[in-house]
Amino acid sequence: MESAQELGDEALVALCQQGQGQCFEVLVRRYMEKAFHIAYDFTRNKETAKDLSQDAFLRAYANIKRFDGRSSFYTWFYRIVVNLCLDHARRNGRVIWESLDQGTEESGTPRQLVDGQHQPDQEAIAGEANRRAAATLESMPNKQRTAFLLRNQEGLAIADIAKVMKTTEGTVRVYLHRAVAALRQSLVEFV
Amino acid sequence: MENRSAPLIGACKNYEEDLVLYYYGEIGASEGGAIERHLAQCSPCGKFVADLGHLLPQMAPKPELSQPFWDSYFRETVAKLDAQAERQNWWRRWLAPMNGWLVPAFGTMAVALLALVLVLEKGYLPSFTDTTSANIPAEVLVDSNQLEFFKSLDMLESLSTLEEQDGAKPERKTSREGDSQVA
Structure with a gap:
């Protein structure tokens, strides 16, 4: 497997297509x-992003023989991830942008669109800016948001x-x- | 940071799209030079690019995840891939020992079954050529009697027509004779 890690994507895909499924682990x-970050950008939920990105790997592996090499592996794979995310958004409606307000578990600090100084009014403004950014992203047409x-x-x-969006x-x-x-337009007052 | 209520001053309309691409470094060298020259003399466009530089890097930040998270992610994904491969292959493994004789056996069985069904089905189907009166419903028999009656009427009509024709022929003959005599 050590040598497989040095191979390019196309060589790994070719090996997978020949039945060496363990080479796919290198691509994973x-x-x-x-994959996780793309899914996270769309869903803003860690667990959902994990499930969707793992599902994308499963689909890519199941369809690896159909990959014809006309595009690079990663654009083909990103397309799978994006399509899964858009399908998920269609099925589940509104995205809960919880992390924009709550921050991340690992960092322990809230991430904000504006520079908060831990003052109550500024934190409130930062929260409002994050909510507005989230709402603007959510209200965008899927293609604009994806791009x-x-x-x-x-x-x-x-x-x-x-290539990913086939346009x-x-x-x-x-x-x-x-x-x-x-x-x-939606955030200019917070700049 | 300031919470402004000033109206939004946009960039020059014909530059705005290029300024977005310029910000992302997605513009060619020659176009990039033209934009930089424009930015040097256009403050709204300069403000637009500065706003992008402030806002966009902070949009929807990524979570900072630790290495154990990624190790666990990788293990889970590989386990799911194995489970998927297992599901895809179970029927192949089940059929593998029987590969040598299963297909011809199933083929023969299917042909035999089809033949049996055809034979049995033909036996049960009512024959369309069987017109014995026992098999014909009473309503249809009544209709067939009426048909015979009308057929005989037709015959009578045709007989009278023939008689009329027979009666008319000599007259025509005589008229032709008369014509020839005139001629």
């Missing part, structure tokens, strides 16, 4: 954090986002611009 190790999250949160290049780079640029403009 390689992409688990990205924004993949670029802003995951740092994917526009070309890769276009053109120009369309992704438009989605991204609209999403950013909407966020700035």
Whole structure:
């Protein structure tokens, strides 16, 4: 397995397609954090993000023989993750953006959109800013939100986002611009 | 941080999209130069980019998760993959010892069953050629008697027609004869 870790994605996929299923574990190790974070961006819930991202690995493995190499493995895989997240959002309706207000368990400190100084009024403003950002993201059309999250949160290049979303780079640029403009519009008073 | 109530001053409309791409570093060198020159002389656009630089990095922060979380995540995922592979393969393993003879056996059995069903079904189906009176309902028999009656009426009508024709023929003959005589 040591040598498998040095192989590229395409070589690992080829080995999986030849029946060496253990090579998929290297891909899991390689992409688990990205997959989890994408799912977390969409759901804002740690357990749900874990389930969805693990489900994406299961689907990718079940369909690995259908991967034809026309795109890179990670754009193919990210597409699976995003589709699962969008399906989940459709089934479950509103996203509970609990962590924006509650912070994370591990860090123990609340994460806020504005720089809080632990003063009650500023914390209230920060909470309001977070809620508004959450509401704006939630109210966005799925494609705008997907383009924004993949670029802003995951740092994917526009070309890769276009492949994940199966659209053109120009369309992704438009989605991204609209999403950013909407966020700035809703948050400008907290800047 | 300040909670402003000032109205939003937007960037220049024809630059706004490019400014978003510029912020994300998704713009070519030549276009990037043009944007930088514009930013140097346009304060609303400069403010727009500064707002993006302040807001966007803080949007929807990621949770900071510890290594044990990821180790557990990996183990769980691998266990789920194994369980999925197990589920996908159970029927193959079940059928594997029987692979040599199972397909021809099932094929023969299916053909035999089909033949049996066809034979039995043919036996039970009422034959359409069987028209013995015992098998014909009374209403249909009444109708068939009426049919015979009307057939005989037709025959009578045709007989009278024939008689009429027989009676008419000599007359026509005579008229033709008369015509020829005139000619």
